[in-house]
Every structure is written in structure tokens, then in C-alpha cells.
Amino acid sequence: MALKQWLQWGGHLFKQAMPGYCAFCLAPALAGRGWCATCLDELPWNLLACRQCGDPVPHGESLCGHCLIDPPAFSTTQAGLLYQGVIKQLVHDFKFQASPRAGMLLAELMLLTPPTTMGDALLPVPMTTAHACTRGFNQSHWLAEQLGKTCDVPLVNARRVKDSPSQRTLNRRQRAANLAGAFVFESPPPAHLLIIDDVVTTGSTGHALACAALDAGAKRVDIWAAARTPLSQD
Numbered sequence: 188m189a190l191k192q193w194l195q196w197g198g199h200l201f202k203q204a205m206p207g208y209c210a211f212c213l214a215p216a217l218a219g220r221g222w223c224a225t226c227l228d229e230l231p232w233n234l235l236a237c238r239q240c241g242d243p244v245p246h247g248e249s250l251c252g253h254c255l256i257d258p259p260a261f262s263t264t265q266a267g268l269l270y271q272g273v274i275k276q277l278v279h280d281f282k283f284q285a286s287p288r289a290g291m292l293l294a295e296l297m298l299l300t301p302p303t304t305m306g307d308a309l310l311p312v313p314m315t316t317a318h319a320c321t322r323g324f325n326q327s328h329w330l331a332e333q334l335g336k337t338c339d340v341p342l343v344n345a346r347r348v349k350d351s352p353s354q355r356t357l358n359r360r361q362r363a364a365n366l367a368g369a370f371v372f373e374s375p376p377p378a379h380l381l382i383i384d385d386v387v388t389t390g391s392t393g394h395a396l397a398c399a400a401l402d403a404g405a406k407r408v409d410i411w412a413a414a415r416t417p418l419s420q421d
């Protein structure tokens with residue numbers, strides 16, 4: 188009920204919500220948290236997911252069909268939530284309206300479902316300068332900074348040298364081709380990197396960034412994202 192109400196009102200509550208109150212329903216929040224127990228329970232948790240790409244899988248399977256046939260360059264994906272309902276709204280508020288409250292909530296939700304290892308450094312998904320200027324900020328970099336501070340892990344930055352046209356209309360293979368050579372490292376990165384992103388859509392960006400990191404000398408790359416778009420809904 189509370190969540191439905193929130194959905195009808197849109198994301199405006201995030202901007203009005205005060206510390207101490209649930210960002211989703213404005214009931215008193217759990218101590219030190221941005222949410223109440225009921226809303227936390229109702230979030231679209233990504234409970235049965237492919238170990239490698241985070242896409243939902245049937246019970247009992249650890250890898251999806253895509254990863255079995257054509258595995259990506261990254262080893263695992265930790266994405267605790269599905270990109271649906273209130274989480275979609277939260278990401279939208281964060282990304283397109285630069286709401287720091289929405290960003291902090293996403294970072295807090297990520298910390299509830301952390302990956303098994305943080306690796307040697309966090310790697311935000313870089314944007315081209317032109318793209319970052321239009322948007323005003325890079326949401327992946329912002330999240331990586333918050334998580335890096337909290338978990339005491341340094342950040343490593345790659346550079347995006349190719350701006351790709353919108354990926355939305357492309358299929359999996361086209362997206363991969365579109366992104367080939369898009370990222371470069373100015374200096375060799377540490378051995379184990381953890382890519383930080385808000386939403387994993389097809390994994391193509393993570394794959395291209397992981398390829399660049401492995402080419403530059405990294406030994407292993409994993410992904411830690413707030414949410415995953417189920418491929419069936421992409």
C-alpha cells in the first residue's frame with residue numbers, strides 16, 4: 188500500500204523526505220537508515236541471479252544461458268535489486284535530477300548486499316567529458332566515491348575515448364561491437380578491480396570496461412551495481 192502510494196506521487200518525496208523518515212512512505216525510518224522495515228521488505232530484491240552477470244535465473248541455476256555459452260570478461264556481478272518500480276524511480280531521480288538523497292539511498296542499499304570481496308580498487312564507469320558536461324555529473328563516479336569512503340577502498344579511473352550512440356535500440360552483439368575500444372587506462376591498474384555502476388542493463392558496458400582493464404594488466408574484474416535490468420524486460 189505504502190509503495191503504491193509512493194509510486195503515484197512520483198519521486199517528489201525524495202526531495203522532501205527528511206532524515207529520520209522513510210524515503211518511500213514517510214513513516215519513521217529504522218535507526219540510522221533511509222527506510223522503514225515494511226518498505227525495505229517490499230523492495231524488488233534480485234534474489235536468484237546469475238553469478239556472473241546478475242540476470243535473474245531459475246531456482247537452482249548459478250549461471251544464465253548467455254554466460255554459459257558466451258561468458259563476459261568480468262567474473263561476477265553483485266546487483267542486489269531489480270531495476271523495477273520504486274528502484275527505477277530512485278535511479279531516475281539520482282541520474283537525471285542529481286538528487287543526492289536518492290544517491291545516498293542507492294549507496295546504502297548497495298551496502299546491504301555487498302560483493303564477497305572489494306578487490307584492490309573501485310572502478311567507476313567513465314563518461315566522455317562531453318556527456319558528463321551535459322548530464323552535470325557521472326553517477327557511477329559519485330557512487331564509487333561514497334562506497335570507496337565507506338569501505339576504505341581506493342578508486343581507479345579509466346578514460347572513455349569513444350562516445351557511443353544510444354545503446355537502447357541495439358541487441359547484445361551490436362552493443363558489444365559499439366563499445367569495443369571505448370575505454371582506456373592511462374597507467375596499469377591494480378590486479379583486482381570492482382566496477383561500480385548504478386544499473387547493469389545488458390552487461391555490455393561492464394564487458395567492454397573489463398576487457399580494457401584486463402588488456403591494461405588487471406587480472407580479475409567484478410561488478411557491483413545497485414540494480415539489474417532483467418534481460419527479459421530489456
Ligand SMILES: [Zn+2]
Pocket residue numbers: 189209210211212213214222223224225226227
Ligand atoms: Zn516506508
Ligand SMILES: [Zn+2]
Pocket residue numbers: 237238239240241242250251252253254255
Ligand atoms: Zn549470466
